[in-house]
Amino acid sequence: MYLGVDIGSSSSKAVIINQAGVVCGEGIVNIGTGSKGPLQSVEMALFHASIERDEIKKCVVTGYGRLMYQGADKQITEISCHAKGVKFLWPKASTIIDIGGQDAKVIRVSINGIVENFVMNEKCAAGTGRFLEVMARVLDCDINELSGLAAKGKAGVIISNTCTVFAESEVISQLASGKKIEDVALGAHKSIAQRIAGLCSRIGIADAVVMTGGVALNHNVVTAIEKEIKHPIIRLEDPQAMGALGAAIFAREMDEGIS
Amino acid sequence: MFEVIGLIHELEAIGQNPKNAILDSMKKTGKKAVGCFPIYAPEEIVYAAGMLPVGMWGGQTNGTLSDRYLQGFCCSIMKANTEQALLGQYDFLSAVIVTAYCDTLKCVIENWKAAFPQMNLIPVVYPQNRKIQAGKDYMREEFERVRKELERITGENITPAALEESIEIYDEYRYAMQEFVELTQAHPILLNAKSRHLIIKAAYFMDKKVYTKKIKKLINAIKKLPEEETGKKKIILTGLIAEPDGLLDIITENHMFVVADDLAQETRQFRTIAPKQGDALQRMVERIAMQDGCAFLYDKDKTRGALIKDMVKKYNADGIIICQLKFCDPEEFDYPILKKELESEGIPSLYIEIEQRIDSLEQLRTRIQSFGEMLS
Numbered sequence: 001m002y003l004g005v006d007i008g009s010s011s012s013k014a015v016i017i018n019q020a021g022v023v024c025g026e027g028i029v030n031i032g033t034g035s036k037g038p039l040q041s042v043e044m045a046l047f048h049a050s051i052e053r054d055e056i057k058k059c060v061v062t063g064y065g066r067l068m069y070q071g072a073d074k075q076i077t078e079i080s081c082h083a084k085g086v087k088f089l090w091p092k093a094s095t096i097i098d099i100g101g102q103d104a105k106v107i108r109v110s111i112n113g114i115v116e117n118f119v120m121n122e123k124c125a126a127g128t129g130r131f132l133e134v135m136a137r138v139l140d141c142d143i144n145e146l147s148g149l150a151a152k153g154k155a156g157v158i159i160s161n162t163c164t165v166f167a168e169s170e171v172i173s174q175l176a177s178g179k180k181i182e183d184v185a186l187g188a189h190k191s192i193a194q195r196i197a198g199l200c201s202r203i204g205i206a207d208a209v210v211m212t213g214g215v216a217l218n219h220n221v222v223t224a225i226e227k228e229i230k231h232p233i234i235r236l237e238d239p240q241a242m243g244a245l246g247a248a249i250f251a252r253e254m255d256e257g258i259s
Numbered sequence: 260m261f262e263v264i265g266l267i268h269e270l271e272a273i274g275q276n277p278k279n280a281i282l283d284s285m286k287k288t289g290k291k292a293v294g295c296f297p298i299y300a301p302e303e304i305v306y307a308a309g310m311l312p313v314g315m316w317g318g319q320t321n322g323t324l325s326d327r328y329l330q331g332f333c334c335s336i337m338k339a340n341t342e343q344a345l346l347g348q349y350d351f352l353s354a355v356i357v358t359a360y361c362d363t364l365k366c367v368i369e370n371w372k373a374a375f376p377q378m379n380l381i382p383v384v385y386p387q388n389r390k391i392q393a394g395k396d397y398m399r400e401e402f403e404r405v406r407k408e409l410e411r412i413t414g415e416n417i418t419p420a421a422l423e424e425s426i427e428i429y430d431e432y433r434y435a436m437q438e439f440v441e442l443t444q445a446h447p448i449l450l451n452a453k454s455r456h457l458i459i460k461a462a463y464f465m466d467k468k469v470y471t472k473k474i475k476k477l478i479n480a481i482k483k484l485p486e487e488e489t490g491k492k493k494i495i496l497t498g499l500i501a502e503p504d505g506l507l508d509i510i511t512e513n514h515m516f517v518v519a520d521d522l523a524q525e526t527r528q529f530r531t532i533a534p535k536q537g538d539a540l541q542r543m544v545e546r547i548a549m550q551d552g553c554a555f556l557y558d559k560d561k562t563r564g565a566l567i568k569d570m571v572k573k574y575n576a577d578g579i580i581i582c583q584l585k586f587c588d589p590e591e592f593d594y595p596i597l598k599k600e601l602e603s604e605g606i607p608s609l610y611i612e613i614e615q616r617i618d619s620l621e622q623l624r625t626r627i628q629s630f631g632e633m634l635s
Contacts, residue, residue, distance in 0.1 A: 064621060079629035103622070115633045120626060122612055 001049065002255065003056045004247025005042060006078060007065030010101030010129060011214060012037035014045035015244035016056070017252060021088070024045025025049025028240055032101065059253035062243050064102070076250055078243045079107055079118050085246030086210050087113040090234055094206035097196060097225065097233070098242075099215035101129040108197045108206070119203045125164040127195030129215050134164055135188040138171045139181050143250055150220040153186030160191065167191060186220070193224035200229050210234040212242040263484065265492075266477045267454055273464055274457030275504075280464040281313045285351070288466050288566025293409070294355040295463075297336065297362065297499070298308050298523045298555055301356070301383065301402050303543055306467060307417045307425035308409040310353065314634070315340050316524060319503060319616040322346070326371040333363045334586045335615040336500070341367065344375060354379035356405065360555040361589050381408045387557045389548045398544045405538075422539035430542075432462065432471040433529035439478055440519060440598050441528055444493075444574065445486040445518035450508035452494075455517055459525045492634045493518035495570055497563075497597070498582030499554075499590055500524040505620045506613060510580070513631035518574045521567055554589040562593065563593060564600030571606055577634045578607040580627070585614050607634060 001024065006013040010032045014027035027044025030206040031037035046053060061072035086093045087109060095228055096107040104121040125131050136143040148249055160167045174184050209231045216239035226233050236242065273280040285292055290311040295302055304313035317339030325341035343349060359365045359382060368382045383401055386394035406417050443450045462470045492515040501507060501522055510517065520526045533545035551558055552566035567579060579601060583590055601608045608629040613625060
């Protein structure tokens with residue numbers, strides 16, 4: 001059995017695969033690096049796989065907290081791991097948009113799964129999951145409700161896509177001027193989409209485009225990005241776990257002497 | 260080997276502690292120091308005046324005093340220099356030469372005049388058309404002005420003989436550095452990214468004659484060592500600077516080394532040497548006229564991309580890291596052209612935005628590690 005752990009800024013993911021590459025266990029905990037999240041996610045995955053820790057032959061850890069995790073055989077970046085995980089499930093993928101808690105990345109992968117190029121957001125949280133968290137707080141709703149809320153909204157509210165702090169002030173101003181919450185939510189999603197489209201234009205897009213990371217769970221954001229980049233986006237069943245899946249595949253390849 | 264390690268540690272310590280190194284050099288040589296802003300300050304004239312030209316390349320400051328003069332969108336080198344000057348850290352300098360390559364530097368000159376009225380501030384403006392005769396004549400006049408300013412400060416004439424001797428010292432230093440940077444190909448562990456950078460940087464804080472003697476000693480000692488076989492990936496750095504040092508450590512940690520650079524703080528300082536024609540000032544003028552592929556000197560033919568592509572071929576480099584100092588406009592203007600040229604040749608490149616003080620290097624670590632994974 002092979003374990004992949006993806007320790008992000010706001011969530012921890014663990015995936016266990018067997019020799020054949022079949023996922024046997026998975027754990028996702030919504031707390032990230034520096035917390036008990038990584039260990040909890042691993043325990044959850046071990047429990048689902050009905051195995052003990054010592055049955056893991058190799059472990060690869062990825063994500064923002066990769067260097068803090070004890071007991072890994074190797075640390076590999078989330079860029080390589082997301083590419084590995086996505087190519088495993090969707091071999092035709094050429095462009096991967098990964099939006100996590102504090103980073104947004106666009107990754108270009110070759111036909112044989114090699115990372116050809118990538119771009120990341122700069123320091124600002126605009127265009128990341130943190131932006132959505134801030135928006136949900138200002139709009140007084142749960143982050144899981146944002147997608148449904150935005151789906152009822154009408155286009156027309158424009159929110160800054162360059163700075164989360166400015167965007168927060170803008171949202172408050174828009175609400176104060178009588179704009180509907182759902183319209184503002186849609187505007188916030190468009191703001192993220194524009195930011196991601198900017199990253200995509202720097203690196204170039206090629207089909208198939210696949211989206212990973214926690215923000216991919218928000219279907220309205222995915223739709224907004226599709227409109228901005230003018231390409232359809234493949235929606236995976238479990239976008240959050242792609243990094244951990246890729247890490248588990250790397251662990252298996254290590255054991256087989258491939259990488 | 261002990262001699263090599265000793266010399267490397269000595270130069271690294273100087274590169275890491277500019278102020279102490281400058282004060283030490285002043286004490287040992289009995290010379291007064293003149294601060295030289297980046298990038299091509301006419302150091303040879305300062306040296307001919309019997310003074311010590313010292314580099315002013317910012318630092319890791321975190322103060323707010325400079326906010327009075329510089330906006331948040333000014334680069335961290337200018338902010339750090341201004342902050343340190345306001346803190347009195349440069350009070351030991353007899354004069355400061357400020358070059359005017361960008362909008363921020365132009366404003367810095369005026370700001371410093373207002374902030375430090377007691378300071379001997381010598382602005383230098385390089386011509387846009389540095390290759391035509393009128394541009395060269397103008398540049399010579401600028402150098403003559405610097406010479407007169409320094410003569411006024413010291414009360415002594417700068418003789419043609421002193422200028423000739425100075426340019427010979429500087430050319431000898433440049434030839435030695437050209438030889439030094441070639442050594443990293445065979446010694447990527449000994450001359451890892453940080454060591455290489457600090458050894459080159461040390462030259463800014465020492466008497467050039469003393470530094471050249473040391474670097475030649477180091478070169479000769481390294482040449483006697485066996486070549487290192489490492490399989491590390493070969494990287495070329497380009498940009499104004501590649502700091503903080505933590506950035507260079509990340510490159511080393513991820514099995515890469517700097518095989519060559521096109522950094523304004525490093526190789527651009529010594530890759531061009533003017534032929535021995537005319538007097539010292541003429542040779543200084545020619546050197547600036549000949550210097551191409553630099554974002555800070557107008558280059559109508561945009562030769563930087565071709566220059567880097569040639570470097571990739573020469574060193575068989577695996578990739579380029581473009582070190583973009585945040586808010587450095589001249590470098591930013593070059594990037595789209597450079598990116599296009601590298602992409603057209605299929606040369607892998609990584610664009611990173613840096614500041615001299617970065618409190619969290621984690622995002623940079625992810626980028627550089629990913630780039631390393633991409634190349635392997």
